[in-house]
Amino acid sequence: MTKLLPAKHLLLIAAVCLFLAIVLIAFPQKETTNNAISLEARFEQIDQSELTFADIEELTPTAQAIPKDFKPDTFSSIYDLPTPEALRKKNSPPSYxxxxxxxxxxxxxxKVLTNEGISTQDIYKVSQADKKQKSxxxxxxGQTITFTKNENTGELTKLTLVVDKLNSVTFERDDKGFNRTEKHRTPDVIQTYKEAEINSSLFVDGLKSGIEQSLLIELASIFGWDIDFALDIRKGDRLSLLYEEKFLDGEKIGNGNIIAAQFINNGRTFQAIRYKTQRGSHYYTPDGLAMRKTFIRTPVDFTRISSKFNPNRLHPIFKTSRPHRGVDYAAASGTPVKAAGDGKVSFAGKQTGYGNVVIIDHGRGYQTLYAHLKSFSRGIRRGATVSQGKIIAYVGQTGWATGPHLHYEFRINGTHKNPVTVKLPNDDPMPKKDLKTYLPYAKQIMATLSNSHSPAFARKLASLNN
Ligand SMILES: [Zn+2]
Structure with missing residues (x-):
């Protein structure tokens, strides 16, 4: 190379080198100090979510190579630098x-790791390893993060997110960054039988019999289609259930599903068995009918029924004989009104008398009507699809109404039915091909329940079956 360069060029290069050396010797302190300050400032401004790997690499070596307290007095001091604290620590055995x-x-x-003194680079590397899964x-x-840090270098060596008692994700340092692994444990599941006699309420007597509240809530939702737990419960009602309990290392960690349950209410017996088909897991009668109904009985949480279904009623405003073709549920203005079943909105707007009203077409000849509404939910207009339980509007007193209430009508093929007593159709029954495997299973589960019944429960059940 040098041979190719003319002598005057070589002289010029030598001159430039000499000039640079003089500059470095004359102003070393100023240079390094500026450097350190500017690096610090840059670190504070870093939004790590926007960091790229190249950024980090660019920053990393410089940041570590120049210790903050590096203040050489002369150029020569660079050769006998006192070992910086960090460097000394790096060479001593790791302490985790x-x-x-x-x-x-x-x-x-x-936020968590920065508080614990973990470097931005390490935090970035861990999140890179979790880029796809985003755990x-x-x-x-309430979840826990445990991590291991090398006290000498400040390096993060391992991090575990404990998701719950059964699941955790671990990141372990390797040459490239962090290696992500998941750990899943399977609990031991046992079947447990419990029963209760009800003298005051499902919850009071259920808890007394050692049935946990979460299970009672689930029972109420399984049988809620057939039993009104506020109005229908009678002293002497009984219930039994078979459910899953989960254990890990001999310690109970929670409940699984209710496998089957029975409810004797006011002389009627209801039985439900959980079963999984292609449509998911649902509860069915021992014959394979869905426990869930196509409609919820009352589309609003009401305080009282202010006017019953009455085909020969005297109208409160007109004082003439005018049939009341629905039921009035008194409720505070603004109480949410739910769609009774899946369907399509066929009308949403104002009508004389009804005020703001929503009519839903449920197919197969079923229609429900909700009147005197204060306002509609967003998106509720003609043609909108609604699913059972969706909030469609809010209670008000628009139209001919003497106070805030929901006027609710239930029509089958154009005929008004009493919404309180109309027999609600069950949800679609189990598909035929599932029924083949379901029926023998149901028989076996019912036998398991029968074998577990207390003599008192068995007597009560036998007295009803006769
Ligand atoms: Zn009414």
Whole structure:
């Protein structure tokens, strides 16, 4: 190379080198100090979510190579630098420290780890390893992060997110960054039988009999289609259930599903068995009929029925004989009104008398009507599809109404039925091909229940079956 260069060029290069050396010797302190300050400032401004790997690499070596307290007095001091603290630590044997942090509301991975003194680079590398699965992004308050840090270098070596008692995700440091692994444990599941006699309410007597509240809530939703737990419960009603309990290392960690349940209410017996078909897991009668009905009985949480279904009623405003073709549920203005079943809105707007009204067409000749509404939910207009339980509007007193209430009508093929007593159709029955395997299973489950009944329960059941 040098041979190719004319001598005057070589002289010029030598001159430039000499000039640079003089500059470096004359102003070393100023240069390094500026450098350190500007690096710090840059670190503070970093939004790690926007960092690229190249950014980090560009920043990393410089940031570590120049210690903050590096203040050489002369150029020569660079050769006998006192070993910086960090460098000395790096060379001593690693000492690992484990830390466990519970996630609180508003926490993020970077917030938690930054507080614990983990570097931006390490936080970035861990989140890169979790880029696809996003477990760390989705972490929730109450979950725990445990991590191991090398105290000498400040390096993060391992991090585990404990999702729950059964699931965790671990990140372990390797040459490239972090290696992500998931751990899933399977609990032992046992079947447990419980029963209760009801003397005051499902919840009071259920809890007394050692049935947990979560199971009672589920029972209420399984049988809620047939039994009104506020009005229908009678002293001496009985219930029994078979459910799953989950154990991990001999310790109970929770309940699984209710496998089957029976409810003897006011002389009627209801039985439900959980079964999984292609449509998901649902409860069926031992014959394979869905427990769930196509309609919910009352589309609003009401305080009282202010006017019953009455084909020969004297109208409160007109004082003439005018049939009341629906039922009036008194409720505070603004109470949500739910769609009684799946369907399509066929009318949403004002009508004389009804005020703001919604009519839903449910197919197969079924129609429901909701009147005197204060307002409609967003998107509720003619042609909108609604599913059972969806909030469609709010209680008001528009039209001819003397106070806030929901006027609710239930029509089958154009004929008005009493919404309180009309026999509601069951949801679609189980598909025929599932029924073949379901029926023998149901028989076996019912036998398991029967074998578990207390003598008192068995007597009560036998007295009803006769
Ligand atoms: Zn009415």
């Amino acid at each position: 420290v484990d830390t466990s942090v519970e996630i609180k509301t508003g926490d993020s991975l970077s 760390l992004v989705r972490m929730l308050p």
